[in-house]
Structure formats: C-alpha cells, structure tokens
Amino acid sequence: MKPLADLIRPQTLDEVVGQQHLIGENQILRKLIEVNHIPNLIFYGPSGTGKTTVANIIAKISKKKIYKLNATDAKTEDIRNIIKDLDTLDGMNGILLYLDEIQNFNKKQQQTLLKYIENGQITLIASTTENPYFTIFSAILSRSTILEFKPLTPQEIEEGLKRAIQLVEDEFFIYPFECDDEAIKYIANLCNGDLRKGLNALEIALYPNCKTEGFILNLDLVKKSTVTAGFSYDRFGDQHYDTLSAFQKSIRGSDADAAIHYLARLIQVGDLLSICRRLLVIAAEDIGLAYPQAISIVKSCTDAALQLGFPEARIPLAQAVILLSNSPKSNSAVVAIDKALSDLKRGNIGSIPNHLRDSHYAGAEDLGYGINYKYPHDYPNHYVKQQYLPTSIKHVKYYHPAVNKVEQGFMAYQNYVQGKKN
Structure with a gap:
C-alpha cells in the first residue's frame, strides 16, 4: 500500500486543509492560481503544512514543462540538464521548476538559476522549512514572492x-x-x-x-x-532561535509560566549550553541593576546545571527562570553601553582629557599629562567635581537610572556626594 499521506494528497485547492490566509476566498495565492499567473514563489513553513501539495496543484494547471528536484540530493548538473531543455520544443512555453528544500542548495547552485528566473524562462517554486532570509541567496529572494505556511490547528x-x-x-x-x-x-x-x-x-x-x-x-x-510525543524541534534552525527569543521575552515580561514552558522545550532537546548562556544574558540585560545580585545567583544556578547535567540540571535552571521572571526589571545598563558604542561608531568621541591621561612615566608632565588631576579621596565624601568625558561630548548622558529601589538609591548617593538637594 502507498503511504496514507500520498494517497489522500489533495488535487484541488478546495481539498487542501488549512492555509486559508493564502488559498482562501479572495486570498493572494488562490487569485494567482485562478488566473494562471504564477510568479517565482518561495513557500516557507514547517513540515506537513501543505507546501508540496500546493506546489503540485500549481504545477498541474501550468502549461509549462514541469521539473521537480529535491535540493537534498540534486546536483548542479541536474540544473544544467533542465536549462538545456529551454531550447527544445518541450521548453518553448517556459519551464516550471519545483525545488524542494532549497536551503540545501549552496550559493553557487542557487546562482546558476538566477539568470533564467530573472528573464522568466524558468518559473521557480521553492519550498523550505528554514527562514529564507537566512538561507536563500538575496538575489533570488528579491525576484520571488515569499509565502509563509503556518502550522495547522x-x-x-x-x-x-x-x-x-x-x-x-x-x-x-x-x-x-x-x-x-x-x-x-x-x-x-x-x-x-x-x-x-x-x-x-x-x-x-x-x-x-x-x-x-x-x-x-x-x-x-x-x-x-503514537509512541512518541508530537514535539518537533530543529536545534540548528528557526525553531531554536524562535524558542530562545520567546524564552527571553517571557522572562522580560515577568511571565514565569510561559518562561518555564519555553525552558521545557529547550530542556527536551538537551540544549543546556544555550539555556545557560541566555539566562546569564537575561540577568544582565533585563534585570540588571534593579536586582544586581540576580546575576550571581543565576551564575550559581547555571554552574550547578552544567556540573549536574540532565535530568537534574532542570532543577537549578527552573530556579533561575522563576527568580528572573519575578525580579524587578531594568535595562539601563544595556541602554547605556549601546549608546556609548553607537557614539564610537559615528566617530563622536574626542580626546581623553589631559588630566586623566597616564602620568606614570618620565616626560608625561612635559606633555601636560596628569596635571591638575584631583584625587577624589582627598575630598569630602570622596568626591570632587571635574571633567571626565572628552570635551566634545562632556555633556552626554549615557546612564539614566530606572525607577527601582536600587537605582533610585544610586541617584540619592549621587545627589548626596555632589551636595545636591533631593
């Protein structure tokens, strides 16, 4: 018997399950198919969502010579053989090439097609389970319409x-x-x-x-x-980065339940290193100075997880996730350093003031380095006002305290040592 998936493969759009945002009444792909005007298309989405089925339906109504390749095992020679048919009677109306798993073609193989899809001799319908913006040559992307196939409900x-x-x-x-x-x-x-x-x-x-x-x-x-559960995960593809993104955004949004869910996904595939790295980033980027001790606790949890390994590692990891989700949040540190780095990229830096330059060598004084530097510990409250930033940016503010107990304490300290009134 044939596989059931092949036996029931739809022959018309009305038989296709799901993807109504593409093939429903008055939707873009249905309209293109109905008028038989097929541009270069890239179908992007997870397995089992109808990409190949819809491509087959398009191929059947096309008056072009049809070729099907799977980029997993196709070679450059296979493409050249298709191109040869352009000059035959079979190819006089053009060729429709359905290329499955296009992400497995290297750049040179993709470029081989470029000239022919650009002049319309070959109409390309490609499918991929990976983000096309990361895996497909940009010149092909610019000449194609990308349509996303969504997981079925x-x-x-x-x-x-x-x-x-x-x-x-x-x-x-x-x-x-x-x-x-x-x-x-x-x-x-x-x-x-x-x-x-x-x-x-x-x-x-x-x-x-x-x-x-x-x-x-x-x-x-x-x-x-159904011996195994239906959880699928590509550790080196979109799902990996999408899961890590959702993981961090859930913690940032103080949703411990969602964060634990995405942690479970990452644990399920054994991605211990990515979890530990992301937790340390979150502790600094999203909790930051609102709870400065969080990163020390998270470091202890991740160290314990790395030493324990799975399955026990799930326990300190869950502890870290719940702690971070329920901690006060501040991104003032990452905002400050990114703003400073942005100034450097624009060349907006200036020279280090002479009184701050190193003066621990003979001749420094002759250059005017280190002169008039005021040693803060010699002054009340260990503070004295003097210029630290380069003159061209001396009024720039990189750090802006967030509204939380710790950083408001920083502000109170600055006001105190500078003799300002609250």
Whole structure:
C-alpha cells in the first residue's frame, strides 16, 4: 500500500486543509492560481503544512514543462540538464521548476538559476522549512514572492484525518469500522501542526486492521500507534532561535509560566549550553541593576546545571527562570553601553582629557599629562567635581537610572556626594 499521506494528497485547492490566509476566498495565492499567473514563489513553513501539495496543484494547471528536484540530493548538473531543455520544443512555453528544500542548495547552485528566473524562462517554486532570509541567496529572494505556511490547528488536522479515514474505509477495508472522536482528537493534538505526522500515526493504526471485522479505532489503539510525543524541534534552525527569543521575552515580561514552558522545550532537546548562556544574558540585560545580585545567583544556578547535567540540571535552571521572571526589571545598563558604542561608531568621541591621561612615566608632565588631576579621596565624601568625558561630548548622558529601589538609591548617593538637594 502507498503511504496514507500520498494517497489522500489533495488535487484541488478546495481539498487542501488549512492555509486559508493564502488559498482562501479572495486570498493572494488562490487569485494567482485562478488566473494562471504564477510568479517565482518561495513557500516557507514547517513540515506537513501543505507546501508540496500546493506546489503540485500549481504545477498541474501550468502549461509549462514541469521539473521537480529535491535540493537534498540534486546536483548542479541536474540544473544544467533542465536549462538545456529551454531550447527544445518541450521548453518553448517556459519551464516550471519545483525545488524542494532549497536551503540545501549552496550559493553557487542557487546562482546558476538566477539568470533564467530573472528573464522568466524558468518559473521557480521553492519550498523550505528554514527562514529564507537566512538561507536563500538575496538575489533570488528579491525576484520571488515569499509565502509563509503556518502550522495547522488541531481542528484543521482533524478535518484531514477524517478525510483519510473515509478514503481508507472505502478503498481498503473489507468490513465497515467505527471511529471514536476521542481517538482523532488525540492524534490531532499530538502532532504539533504537522498533518503528515498525524496521517503516519493513523496509518499505523488502520492498515493492519483492514480485514478485521468489527474493528473500532479507539483511544487505546491510537496511543499505542503514537509512541512518541508530537514535539518537533530543529536545534540548528528557526525553531531554536524562535524558542530562545520567546524564552527571553517571557522572562522580560515577568511571565514565569510561559518562561518555564519555553525552558521545557529547550530542556527536551538537551540544549543546556544555550539555556545557560541566555539566562546569564537575561540577568544582565533585563534585570540588571534593579536586582544586581540576580546575576550571581543565576551564575550559581547555571554552574550547578552544567556540573549536574540532565535530568537534574532542570532543577537549578527552573530556579533561575522563576527568580528572573519575578525580579524587578531594568535595562539601563544595556541602554547605556549601546549608546556609548553607537557614539564610537559615528566617530563622536574626542580626546581623553589631559588630566586623566597616564602620568606614570618620565616626560608625561612635559606633555601636560596628569596635571591638575584631583584625587577624589582627598575630598569630602570622596568626591570632587571635574571633567571626565572628552570635551566634545562632556555633556552626554549615557546612564539614566530606572525607577527601582536600587537605582533610585544610586541617584540619592549621587545627589548626596555632589551636595545636591533631593
């Protein structure tokens, strides 16, 4: 028997599950297909969301010569062979190339296509599970329309599973069978937006029972057919960086529950080093001077996690995440240093004032270095007013205290030593 995912592959847009933002009534991709005006397209999104299916539908209505390549195993020679057909009767109306997993083509291979997609001789429909802005040559991006395919909802996956069940019953089962709604919902919720994964689980449950009289597809059976949970994660792709981003933003937003959820995702794939590095960054960037001791505590937690390893490492990591989520927040330190670095990039620096320059060598005094420097410890409150910034930026303020107990204490100290009134 063919894989169930291939057997039920939709032949028309109306049969496609999900992606209504692209192929729904009056949506951009449907309109392009209906008028048979197909520009160069890049389909971007996770596996099992319909990219290949929609590309196949487009290919069928096109009057162009159709070629399909998978960039995982295709070679530059395969592209050259396609280009040769441009001068034949087969290629007189142009060529439509469906290139799956385009991110696996190197820059040179992508550039080989550039001339032909630019002049319209080849219409490219490419698909990728990775962010095209990071993996596809910019010249191809600029000549293509990027369309994002989104993970399917459990309800959309249920729709696809029910269609598959009907097909299997009609085509392969000798006897009618029953199907519990709970079983379908279980699969739909387990496959993480990937219909293909759900169909594979359904296939394992159904195919061995095509000749079983009185068969019932129930929850117990599908649980046995779906051995692993539906969590998928590409440690070196978009999911990795998206998860780390959501992790930090959840802590910054003081949402401990969301932060723990994203921590669990990172733990599930064993990404201990990324977790530890990100927690230390968060302690300095987002909590900062509002709770200066946080970074010391987090350093202890991450050191413990690295020494323990998984599974025990999850405990000090969770401790650090909950602490940071519930700590007061301040980004005054990162704002200050980024503003100073920005000044340097613009060349807005000036010379170090002479009285601050090193004077611990013979001849420094002759150069005027170190003269008139006032030693703060010789003055009341260990403070004396003098210029420290270069003259061209002497009035610049980099650090602006945030409203929290610690930094307001800094302000009170500055006012005290400078003799200012609160």
